Amino acid sequence: MLTIVMVLKESENYEEAEEFFQLGNEKFPDDSRFYQQLADVAMRQKLYDDAMSIVDKGIETVDRKDGLTLLAYKADLQIRNEDLDGTRRTVEVMRESGFRPGYIDWIEARIKLGDGQWFDAGQAVEQVRTEMAGSPGM
Secondary structure (H helix, E strand, C coil), X not given: CHHHHHHHHHCCCHHHHHHHHHHHHHHCCCCHHHHHHHHHHHHHCCCHHHHHHHHHHHHHHCCHHHHHXXXXXXXXXXXXXXXXXXXXXXXXXXXXXXXXXXXXHHHHHHHHHHCCCHHHHHHHHHHHHHHHHCCCCC
């Protein structure tokens, strides 16, 4: 089901894709993929607030592991929408939730980039690259 509906989404048939993702979400409310795909459909339509509401609902609904996946997705959506203050708040929740420091450093580097701190962002990315090169599973 997910694959077929993703094809609809990619072909910009957003109404039909949203309808099927919503159906899947109702049938499988503990599956974070439906929340993520519904949020992506909203973002493609430039409905940022709707996307954030969907992700937040998913974070509250799914188990902790899948909630962490949605939390990381939320940070990415916030950066893409230039909501850097929101991203900073999400980073704090990520930190409290036990995300790996290297991943948090990556998000913070992206925040610096969004703030126009090019030099600092470049240094931060280089530090993250160095850290991740020596960490299995990153």
